[in-house]
Amino acid sequence: MDEKHVILDAWRKKVEGIQSDPPIDYKTVFNETVRNIGDVKYSLLDIGTGAGRVIFENNLNKLYRKVVGIDIRPEMIELCKESSKGMKNVEFFVMDATKQMTFKPGSFDVVSAMFPPFNPSEINRVLSPGGYFILLSSLKGDHKEVVKYFPELERFSSGNYSFTTLKALSRNLRNSGFKIVATTAMKYKWIFRDEEVLKRWYEKVAFRRIFDGSEEKLASLRRNIDGKITITRFLCTTVARKH
Numbered sequence: 001m002d003e004k005h006v007i008l009d010a011w012r013k014k015v016e017g018i019q020s021d022p023p024i025d026y027k028t029v030f031n032e033t034v035r036n037i038g039d040v041k042y043s044l045l046d047i048g049t050g051a052g053r054v055i056f057e058n059n060l061n062k063l064y065r066k067v068v069g070i071d072i073r074p075e076m077i078e079l080c081k082e083s084s085k086g087m088k089n090v091e092f093f094v095m096d097a098t099k100q101m102t103f104k105p106g107s108f109d110v111v112s113a114m115f116p117p118f119n120p121s122e123i124n125r126v127l128s129p130g131g132y133f134i135l136l137s138s139l140k141g142d143h144k145e146v147v148k149y150f151p152e153l154e155r156f157s158s159g160n161y162s163f164t165t166l167k168a169l170s171r172n173l174r175n176s177g178f179k180i181v182a183t184t185a186m187k188y189k190w191i192f193r194d195e196e197v198l199k200r201w202y203e204k205v206a207f208r209r210i211f212d213g214s215e216e217k218l219a220s221l222r223r224n225i226d227g228k229i230t231i232t233r234f235l236c237t238t239v240a241r242k243h
């Protein structure tokens with residue numbers, strides 16, 4: 001199977017065998033915010049849209065006047081185009097969110113970003129005055145048990161994405177012309193049924209085979225008494241507004 005099909009196959013497959021403790025859905029605050037800010041007058045840009053989860057799971061085409069999704073991977077954009085057939089106000093483009101985007105200044109009222117690499121000044125540029133940036137990101141300490149053995153996992157999927165502290169993230173946004181409206185940080189545990197599930201999950205989000213040939217390191221991960229593996233999650237939903 002070529003790389004494109006490995007990625008698409010992974011995205012279509014649900015990874016079973018992961019439990020949260022406490023059993024919370026890390027996307028809830030982010031999704032509710034994206035929906036609640038929605039207005040039929042507003043346009044929204046979802047960066048690093050992947051399979052378009054943010055757009056499709058929240059029916060954003062019904063809540064916003066116009067919805068645009070971008071991703072650096074052409075195969076993800078193809079998948080999104082398939083899923084959006086018949087939706088008149090939704091468009092997808094292959095684009096790098098870390099470079100200058102081809103949108104005019106002030107093109108969007110809301111920019112959403114669920115775990116993508118991003119350039120805050122560029123997001124600020126494409127937002128209208130008072131526009132919202134809604135971000136779900138990993139904080140330093142997220143996946144710490146795995147990152148200890150596989151430091152390259154701090155650079156998920158591509159480019160410049162690495163975990164930051166809440167303080168540094170807020171400073172970065174403020175320095176790029178944003179006012180922080182709300183932050184909701186959450187820390188919890190993910191319990192993987194076994195090594196195989198853990199491998200599948202990380203390779204799905206990292207878009208590549210990362211554990212091949214490193215079984216020894218993987219075996220060093222601490223097991224619970226029942227053989228399960230516990231991983232720390234530390235995430236934050238940030239809502240920022242353009243000045």
Ligand SMILES: C[S@@+](CC[C@H](N)C(=O)[O-])C[C@H]1O[C@@H](n2cnc3c(N)ncnc32)[C@H](O)[C@@H]1O
Nearest residue numbers: 048049050053071072073096097098114115116
């Ligand atoms: C962890 S996935 C998240 C996907 C989606 N937001 C979700 O939560 O389901 C990160 C996405 O960002 C995309 N990506 C990585 N680098 C990018 C870049 N420089 N510009 C735009 N998208 C990028 C990847 O292709 C991937 O689809």
